[in-house]
Amino acid sequence: MTKITLLINCNDQSGIIAAVTNFLANNNGNIVYIDQHVDREQDIFFMRLESEFEQFNMMAFKANFKSVLAEKFKMKWRIYDTEDLPNMAIFVSKYDHCLYDILGRYNSGELHVNIPFIISNHNTLKPIADSFNIPFYHIPVTKDTKEEAETKQLELLKKHHVNFIVLARYMQIVSNRLIDVYPNKIINIHHSFLPAFVGAKPYHSAYKRGVKIIGATSHYVTEALDAGPIIEQDVERVSHTHAIEDLIAKGRDLEKIVLANAIKLHLKRKVMVFNNKTVIFS
Amino acid sequence: MTKITLLINCNDQSGIIAAVTNFLANNNGNIVYIDQHVDREQDIFFMRLESEFEQFNMMAFKANFKSVLAEKFKMKWRIYDTEDLPNMAIFVSKYDHCLYDILGRYNSGELHVNIPFIISNHNTLKPIADSFNIPFYHIPVTKDTKEEAETKQLELLKKHHVNFIVLARYMQIVSNRLIDVYPNKIINIHHSFLPAFVGAKPYHSAYKRGVKIIGATSHYVTEALDAGPIIEQDVERVSHTHAIEDLIAKGRDLEKIVLANAIKLHLKRKVMVFNNKTVIFS
Amino acid sequence: MTKITLLINCNDQSGIIAAVTNFLANNNGNIVYIDQHVDREQDIFFMRLESEFEQFNMMAFKANFKSVLAEKFKMKWRIYDTEDLPNMAIFVSKYDHCLYDILGRYNSGELHVNIPFIISNHNTLKPIADSFNIPFYHIPVTKDTKEEAETKQLELLKKHHVNFIVLARYMQIVSNRLIDVYPNKIINIHHSFLPAFVGAKPYHSAYKRGVKIIGATSHYVTEALDAGPIIEQDVERVSHTHAIEDLIAKGRDLEKIVLANAIKLHLKRKVMVFNNKTVIFS
Amino acid sequence: MTKITLLINCNDQSGIIAAVTNFLANNNGNIVYIDQHVDREQDIFFMRLESEFEQFNMMAFKANFKSVLAEKFKMKWRIYDTEDLPNMAIFVSKYDHCLYDILGRYNSGELHVNIPFIISNHNTLKPIADSFNIPFYHIPVTKDTKEEAETKQLELLKKHHVNFIVLARYMQIVSNRLIDVYPNKIINIHHSFLPAFVGAKPYHSAYKRGVKIIGATSHYVTEALDAGPIIEQDVERVSHTHAIEDLIAKGRDLEKIVLANAIKLHLKRKVMVFNNKTVIFS
Known part of the structure; x- marks a missing residue:
């Protein structure tokens, strides 16, 4: 039994859902999950589907899907063998809390x-x-x-067939050389409730502004600093009694959880990106 | 253009999704929303679908749906004209906050x-x-x-073709005579985070237990007190500084919002009930 | 029995707490509440105190407090008869949800x-x-x-001895003529999680940015737009399934609750402002 | 410079705050933090105070405090040298997430x-x-x-002068032999929003009940199972899409954070217990 995950987006058109479900039925696929979303502002259709097959040939299926469906509806599409384990590289600097958290989850089998x-x-x-x-x-x-370092990074990433990168409080700006190779495949954790407090030292800015709630945001890295598509956010209540170091300590807990949730969504292929925004399937 | 909402549940089986989408395509329906859920514990399949038709005959469609699909898969199913406005009766006692809130939303066009x-x-x-x-x-x-009162209530409900009832802090226990006529169609707001603090005076019990978070729960009324299927819950942080009357005041805000959200989910036909639990479609 | 509320701030110095509690004891006051905060960044001391007196003369007490304590420690201070009901003016435009909410609470005795x-x-x-x-x-x-309108507003405010103003979604910018008369006494509700989305149409901006959480902020009005001291904030989770009108509807609930909480904190004299930030006593 | 933390509770009486602050002033203590709470239901007064002394003798101070203040007001009281590091024993079974979390925080200097x-x-x-x-x-x-094991535990606890115990998902019931030696000094993490889902397998019960929010609770261990004074609680939203294993995974994150927060509050001597409830100072 092979299980695949299928992600589609295209302009919204009549009959897409029926066409896709029909195609799968005709190819002896049993649909076990279907979810869809239409962005009414831009008339874009998004779909996520899981289907099981007793016999399955990925190459043939993809060719077939392309000629029968994708070209007709001008779809962008991705198909994964659901059981495939992706390769994830982790970039860190000196902060250890996100790294501990990710490796602890990895060790206990929580991250596939x-x-x-x-x-x-x-x-x-x-x-x-x-x-x-x-x-x-x-x-x-x-x-x-910096350029030499990136060349080394790119060699390692290529050599190990890395599928996506997690910046677990990596305190360096990642340049276009990496972003171009990993579009919407570099997950960052920013220690503020974006778009508030872009850039360096957001807890200091939050303290100075006197906000009553702080947050953390996980997003895909794009050229524009801290402006990529948001995957996940969470917040925590604070008060005047909290000094900057208290905000930083509370923030660490937010960062860990938000980054871990973003990684899990990405691993389950539940995130689609369009026009710098995400659709997160349930 | 007619738009319908279709809710289905049945034992999980291969090919259901394709069969339903096919049926709609064959009947010239354009599917604009599809969501589904499988309860893996009990192997039950749930589906919610919205479809548009240029020409539509509800009677014929229902008959067709029944003979072609529903009997084959042993489905329980409901079909609504999406634009139909249901009739909602409100039961209250003396507390005014939920009533004000519902009527304010009704007045501003928030509730269809x-x-x-x-x-x-x-x-x-x-x-x-x-x-x-x-x-x-x-x-x-x-x-x-009590019996005489219920008879009067039932007469009014019947006369006005009431589809569902909202108990907006109605401080009476509703008997089986009403529940039998309105199964999973009586929405109650209970002023605690169920299943904690069932029954009377939950804020007093929460105060006594010294909880750090209070809540409110909206659920369908069943025979068992405060034990019906949960539609929506929300919570609020409290501390030792809050006296019982503070909990009650904070609770009023929770009750209003939770009840309003439950009513809106019910109105959009996003709630399915099975085995005393709800599936809430997005 | 007279009960007073005393608010103090000054540079942090040794012995302030003892000096104040001593002063109250010497004046036959029984302290029933004391809370204090020191801003370690700026070395500023804040204190809130409630005290009961069997016999009390406000004028004499204030004179005494000033000469014995306030001048010595260079305090800024305010003393209120706790039972005094302040006069609150409400400014609105066309949105009714905050107004309904405030008047509903006022009617039920929740707001003193x-x-x-x-x-x-x-x-x-x-x-x-x-x-x-x-x-x-x-x-x-x-x-x-605009100028003529402000003159009329100021006349009404003066005539009715208004102590503070609530902008309950008043869609006009309040000019310095009012702010100067009511410094840190004009409470606004902004429909975003400040400092994100300052200015007009924040829900549209939040939708465009694809945030996963929206918020509302109540703050005192200062010259700088949406940049005054924050009194209260709250947030709500959203997703790609929410259109702009859904954000607006969810936001209405946030705005009501956040504004009401800010009003209640102000009424209980629990808010102190320093350097564009608030200390909120519990 | 010595800094002490003082915790007091007694029946509420006139003049306590002034008496305590006076006492400290007379003993050359500079009060740097004061907070107090009165439980109006039971007329109990609680106070937490931090004071600095240039010269300090703990034995003499305690004797003096007892004779001058404590006996007069019939206080229960505790005084700590704020810099003293307590000894904390950790009990675990097989789950590693809370242990990893505590040791990670310990390692990074977050826990004193x-x-x-x-x-x-x-x-x-x-x-x-x-x-x-x-x-x-x-x-x-x-x-x-079990009895033999407890004897060994008690020996180790005594030998190492352990001040309090953390049950970091220790899957055994702790008997009175330990509780009597460590009253309100054994911190447990229960994986539900107490008082909902007392006892074993709370995530299974939460799943079965179909709740929309799950939680975790940290409390002091008393004889009655999961019924001790609550220190900290937190919750997370769930839906019908979450299987039991998803609840368990989400719960792990709640458990870690809630237990860590409870430990930190205990370490800062911010928790007072009375009548099976806690006062948590800010």
């Missing part, structure tokens, strides 16, 4: 993923990587070495 | 519903009903007159 | 306040004011009449 | 505490204890060996 390696611009977190038996590459980044 | 009348066992809230121009029936309930 | 009148630049909400028997003044505002 | 050892009835989590260099004692518990 391979982690081929961790990259860091510092050596600080190597002991954590070691204790979980994950290869750790220390690639320092300075103004002068 | 008719409100043929309000019933109360007290005359207290008649001025509010008057100010919104809704007929108000004062039907006192005592131990001795 | 007088409401001498409602001002609006439209006549739309007059029937609501009438149904609650609150005087309603229609003062249209156009570019040309 | 000593952890002399971890006790477990299984050997499963020894590698985690090892990786953090914390002694790990495997003390199996069966029906027959």
